[in-house]
Structure formats: C-alpha cells, structure tokens
Amino acid sequence: MPPRGPPPFLRGDPNRDYQLLASDDAEAQQAGKQVSASRLFGLARQEVWPLAAGSLVLLIGAAAQVYFPKLAGDLIDVAIQHEAGGSPKEARRRTSAILVQILAVLAISATADGLRSWLFQSAAERVMFRLRTRLFAALLRQEVGFYDRVRTGELTNRLSEDTRMIKTVATSSIASALRSAAICSLGLAMMFATSWLLTSLVLCAIPPLFALFWLFARISRRFVKEQLAASARATTVAEEVFSNVRTVRSFAKEGAMQASYEQAQRRTLYFGLRSAALEAVFFPVHTSLATGTMMIVLWWGARLVIDSRMSAGALSAFVVYAVYVAANFGMLMGVFSSVVQALGAGERVFQLLDRQPAQDLSSGTQRPQGSPAGGELVLRDVHFAYPSRPGAWVLRGLSLHVAPGNKVALVGPSGGGKSTIVALIERFYDPQRGSVLLDGVPLPSIDHVYLHSQVALVSQEPVLFAASIADNIAFGCPGGSASQEQIEAAARIANAHDFICSFPQGYQTLVGERGVRLSGGQKQRVAIARAIIMQPRVLLLDEATSALDAESEHMVQEALDRIAAGRTVVVIAHRLSTVQAADTVAVVEGGCIAEQGSHQQLLEAGGVYAALVRRQLLFASVSQPAPQGTD
C-alpha cells in the first residue's frame, strides 16, 4: 500500500508537480518517454577524445589485471615442482623472474588506472557542467506561466539530483562498463585457454544471472523514478518553508510544517524501502548463484587435478580468473542497472530540455523609436486567461490607450484585472486574443532586451537579490554594469541615498535573501533606484498601500513622483492624490475598462467610479480625506 497523500499543505495528487509538467506539454512528455540510452550517452559526445584515450588506458589496465592470475598460477606451479624434487636454484631463478614481471605489471596497471580515473572523472564533471547550464538556460527560457504551474523545489531538484545521476552514468559508468567488459572478455579467454571444460560450466550460469539482473533493473528503474519525484516534492516543501519562515513562525506552524515535510519524505522512504527490499531479495539470490557456480567449478577442477588432467597451478589461476570474471560481470550488470535507472532521471531532464516555451523571447527584433516623447501604449481588444486557469477569462476585450508621457491610473475592485494589465505590458504573458503595442509595435515583435530596457516595473512588494545594495541598483542598468556615480545618482532620486549611507557598509550593505534585511520602505526605494538607473520610457507602478508608515510612504511617494516625471506611467492607484494627478483614470471591472476620464469627470458622471468612491471601496486603505461632493 502506498502511503496516504500528504496533509493539507501538500494536499492533492502526490504526483502533481510531475504530472503538471507532463500534461502541460504532451509533446515534451512524448519526447521524455522516448529517452534512449544513446541519448543519455550522447551527452558525452563532446568528450569523445578524453573518453577514447580513457578507454585505451583502460584496456591496458585491464590486460595488466588479467595477467596477475597467470603469474600467481606460475608461482604456485614453481613451488609445486620444487616440492616434487626440482632444483632449488632453478626454482629461485624462476620466482625472481616472475617477481620482476609482477612489479612491471603492477606499475603498468597503477599508471593506467590513474590515467583512466582522471580522464573519465574529468569528462564526467564537464558533462555535468554542460548539462546543468543547458538545463538552466532551458528553464530560464520558459514563459512566466510555466513558473505559475511548477514549483521551484521541483526544478532545483532536477538541476541538482537528476543531473548528478545522469553525469555518473553518462561517463564513469562507461568507464566501469568498458573496464568490466574488457576484464570479463580477457578473463574468459584466459579461462578457455586454461580449461575449456570448466569454462563451459561457468558460462552455463551467465544466462540466468543476466535474466535476474534485467528483472532487477526494470523494477528498480520505476522505484528510482518515483523516489526522485518524491524527493523533489520534499525539497519543494523545505524550500517553501524556509523562504516563508516568518509566516510559519508567526502562525506557530512549525509542527504542521514538520508534518508536511515528514509526509513528503515518507513517500521517498516508501520507495527507498521498496528498493532496499528488492535488493535484499536480489543480491542474496545472485550471490548464491555465483558462489554456488564457483564451488561446483572448484569441485570439478579438483577432480581434474586428481585425474592429472590439470595442474594445481592452472586450477588456482582458473579460480582467480573465474573470481575476476564473476566480480566484473557483477559490476557490468550494476552499470547496466544504473543506466536503466538513469533513464528515469533522463526522462525528467530531457522533458525540460525539450520543452518549447509558449513565448519565444528571441523572435522579436524590432526596436521602435517612436516620436521624441516615445512610450505610447495601446491594449487593443485584449482577451486573457492565465495559463494555469485556462478558460477563466480575466480580461474580456479590454482596450486602453496611453499617449506618450501621459499618466493613467488604474482603479477598480480587487480582482478586476489591474495587475494583469501591468503583467501583459511587461510581457510576462501574451494575450490569447487582441494585442499590446508599444509605439505601434506588438510586444512579441519587439526585441526582448530592448523592451525591458524601456519598460520598468516597481511593484508594491519588490524582490531584491541577496547581494549588496549597489549590486541591486546596478541590476537595473541595461548594460549590466553601472558606475558608483550612476548608482548614487539613482539612489538620490529614489530618496535612498541617506538611509544607505547610514549603514556602516553603505552601498556594500548586503540586503539578505529577497531583501529581508531592509524595511519595506527601504526595499521599495532601492527598487525605485533600480528602475531609475534604467531610464525607462514607460513606468509601471503598483502604488504602496498602508503597508508603509507615513514617513516612509512620503519618501517613497516623492521618489515615485520624481521618476514618473516626463514618462508614460501606468499606475495601480491606491491613493486619491495619485488619481487626481493622473491624466486619465481607468476603472477596471470585470476584465474591461468600465469607465475612463479624469477623476472629476468620472465623479460627475456618477457611474461605477463614483459608486466605488462613495462606497469607500477605493482609497480605503489610506488616511486621505474622502473626496467631496460624492453624495
């Protein structure tokens, strides 16, 4: 019986993340299902020369290894012949000669093993580097909607765990497999040369051993795949808890989170235990079969020695060869089963590598220059539903025109679609119908980097990177690097310079993960500086609500007013002063622009806006006086 589904925190299908990805993209899923061993090994294609060189030294090392039993057999025969009355001098001379051979073979074998290890391991590291960077690039190419559906823990797990598993198989396992195959073949050849009769007996045991391994690999592949998926879910829970530790603490939900994590891990444990049980059955059966065969061979060999059909030295050499062959056959099968298991991890990685993003960021090439003012925004008959909720239309034929340099304030009831409009202008999503245009050019036709150097977003809860304040501000610079003067100039406009200088490390102060070491107002001002340094033509603002105290709200507002001057601005307005200062107020309701005009015009019209103001549904969160004459 599989474990019960996770508790509330993770309620739903335990395979949800995996299935989401799979059902999300049937084509990629298909491609994922068809992952073949050749595709897995294809990852090592660029390493063909190091691997070829590694294989060569590996063969040399294997040949050296296989020579040892022969030397051991020779030594035993010399000793036996001496016991039977041979000359001690001759025996000593022969043992000395054998000793020289042993030392030479040891030196060759050690050098070859060292070289082999370096060549294969370094190739494996490079394969993993390439695989991870390719996978990261593939993930970064995906549209924002993809991230709405997949949890980050799932993706980071694939980047770390799955790629590590594939790396080992794609290179080192080739080395082990080749080495074992070489030792097996050479060992078998030597066994044949020593006694074809005994060798035939050994060969009889190989088909059942192989069948056993094949069965084991098939079953364990499924377990490994499930275990990786379960472990990804556990990582997701851990990541979510760690990044929301303040929420967890404030609700005293440590116990519940612990239970969620345990539940997620329990599934990992469940498949881990099944793997362990499988191994507990498989390995004793395999070992008994192999050891039983060896003992029968020894028994028969002893009879051959007694009948003088074989020397004791030859039997010793044969037994050592048989042990070599058995051990390496075991290793070969181990590699085979880990390849089969890695195909499970490969499916998941290749599924992501193959996934075609719904938005092609490289398709846009245009850089509209527009009139000198620039920054004309048009939303034309836009219909939009979020990809994670297809069919639930958020915008239904919405049209909006913002002239260059104009300021439009979006107001309306919660959930009406204001933030969605901003997300479409940022091209986080593309509308299903209709279009969004900047300076007359549809956004998908505009060069991605250019678009985002012209449009800046300052949200209510900006997220900063875990770096210094200077680095966070410079992040906004289109070229990627900014001078200290530029950074400081932007910080001054954003009202951030003074508080930054009050920190002992000034601009080099680290802000912590997502900016956790700064206050809400400070974070927002750093985010404003990050937008200012970009010198955008279009500004998208989500105004701060009462989350800030009066002083920092004033500082933030002043900074926003400065940065807005002379630019096209779309602001999600929460304050009366903002709507009053806007050229146009657009009331977003039910996915459409219900009304548009100046604050005064709309109040006088006595429509939706007037009703919302009257019912205090707008500006309720700020301590501004209610507008006059609305009743």
Ligand SMILES: Nc1ncnc2c1ncn2[C@@H]1O[C@H](COP(=O)(O)OP(=O)(O)OP(=O)(O)O)[C@@H](O)[C@H]1O
């Ligand atoms: N990423 C998303 N995936 C699915 N649905 C979403 C997503 N973001 C928002 N929605 C849904 O889209 C609708 C419009 O949301 P939106 O955030 O645009 O409203 P809003 O007018 O900005 O609201 P508020 O004033 O409360 O911020 C809501 O029903 C919301 O649940």
